[in-house]
Amino acid sequence: MTIRLPHDRVNQIRQLSYRYKRQHTDNMLMNKTAYLLGLSGLIPFVGLTVLMHQSWAVTYFLSYSAVILSFLGGIHWGVALQDDKWSNSWRLCLCMLPSLLGWVALLLPVALAFALLFVAYALWWGYDYSQVKNGDYRQLRRCLSIVVLVCHGSWMFFVIF
Structure with missing residues (x-):
């Protein structure tokens, strides 16, 4: 038995997933940037x-x-x-x-x-x-x-x- 979600609900889930991945990627990039700048400040x-x-x-x-x-x-x-x-x-x-x-x-x-x-x-x-x-x-x-x-x-x- 397969559960079928309404099309708009599937789109909402995809959008939330995309936002989470994007936010997570942005945070990782920010952390990498902060580390890079911080370490270069030690030079x-x-x-x-x-x-x-x-x-x-x-x-x-x-x-x-x-x-x-x-x-x-x-x-x-x-x-x-x-x-x-x-x-x-x-x-x-x-x-x-x-x-x-x-x-x-x-x-x-x-x-x-x-x-x-x-x-x-x-x-x-x-x-x-x-x-x-x-x-x-x-x-x-x-x-x-x-x-x-x-x-x-x-x-x-x-x-x-």
Whole structure:
């Protein structure tokens, strides 16, 4: 015995299936893009760490680090403006902290700048982990944060010793 569905019902099921496949494909593409961009964002950190014996590398590294730290605060700023449950004065003010810390780091002596940036990245990684439940984002941030912290730690060791 075969069950026959009305033609319009079959079309609805096909459309839902197509939408699901398309959304799933778009999400996979977005995740691949996020990973690719995130990993490529490590190139200046790693490259400048390898070139730390060059006198100009310290300025470039600190500048890039301050910019990326500001970007991390901007991620939460954008979410706070779009999502009512995240939108409050405290969260918006907190989202400004990475930008301010990055700027202050550029005004400090080099050893203190590296220490401040190291602590800021570590704390913001913890904040991200506590606020964002998306497993893909957490995995990406863990990978990126570990590399960034290792680079900063290497620079601190180089500058101090």
